[in-house]
Amino acid sequence: xxxxxxxxxxxxxxxxxxxxxxxxxxxxxxxxxxxxxxxxxxxxxxxxxxxxxxxxxxxxxxxxxx
Amino acid sequence: xxxxxxxxxxxxxxxxxxxxxxxxxxxxxxxxxxxxxxxxxxxxxxxxxxxxxxxxxxxxxxxxxxxxxxxxxxxxxxxxxxxxxxxxxxxxxxxxxxxxxxxxxxxxxxxxxxxxxxxxxxxxxxxxxxxxxxxxxxxxxxxxxx
Numbered sequence: 431x432x433x434x435x436x437x438x439x440x441x442x443x444x445x446x447x448x449x450x451x452x453x454x455x456x457x458x459x460x461x462x463x464x465x466x467x468x469x470x471x472x473x474x475x476x477x478x479x480x481x482x483x484x485x486x487x488x489x490x491x492x493x494x495x496x
Numbered sequence: 497x498x499x500x501x502x503x504x505x506x507x508x509x510x511x512x513x514x515x516x517x518x519x520x521x522x523x524x525x526x527x528x529x530x531x532x533x534x535x536x537x538x539x540x541x542x543x544x545x546x547x548x549x550x551x552x553x554x555x556x557x558x559x560x561x562x563x564x565x566x567x568x569x570x571x572x573x574x575x576x577x578x579x580x581x582x583x584x585x586x587x588x589x590x591x592x593x594x595x596x597x598x599x600x601x602x603x604x605x606x607x608x609x610x611x612x613x614x615x616x617x618x619x620x621x622x623x624x625x626x627x628x629x630x631x632x633x634x635x636x637x638x639x640x641x642x
Binding site (some may be wrong): 453456463473474476491 | 497498499500501502503504505506507512513514515516517518519523524526527528529530531532533534535536537
């Protein structure tokens with residue numbers, strides 16, 4: 431009985447997680463960007479790909495840094 | 497999307513975030529972590545000693561000479577370019593004074609108090625030193641105006 435409850439909780443958890451992930455209309459190629467070790471001076475740049483995975487037009491409303 | 501990181505005058509380990517929003521609220525946000533390490537290059541480091549400099553002989557309305565001692569406490573040369581007054585919104589000194597690593601030099605300029613009594617002005621010393629990220633290095637002038 432306990433194992434059944436555990437299994438149900440796991441399935442529900444996975445369903446919830448997948449639906450939450452699907453809720454994002456944009457897929458980002460890298461959620462962690464490692465610039466590695468650099469020498470001070472220049473401006474370093476890395477590119478990440480943003481893909482619209484929804485069936486509608488998506489607007490990037492804002493990009494902030496902290 | 498291009499993520500850029502300015503390494504100049506930002507040495508050391510960094511861990512920052514870039515948040516992309518497609519709508520209101522956290523449910524419409526995704527956060528990208530950017531990490532890395534910036535190896536420092538030799539650079540000058542500004543010091544004004546003493547940080548609070550006393551100016552003698554101040555007379556109301558009269559230009560009086562003030563002298564501050566600027567030290568390069570870094571490991572490469574630095575160039576001092578300006579000294580500005582926060583109180584009077586003026587430039588006290590402008591030029592190009594190169595200081596080698598470890599070198600100390602005086603800089604003289606004129607201050608004109610506009611009222612008798614206690615004088616205090618915050619000055620910003622501008623240079624290419626590591627500890628000046630474009631906003632200057634803060635020092636204080638104090639004195640008594642007759």
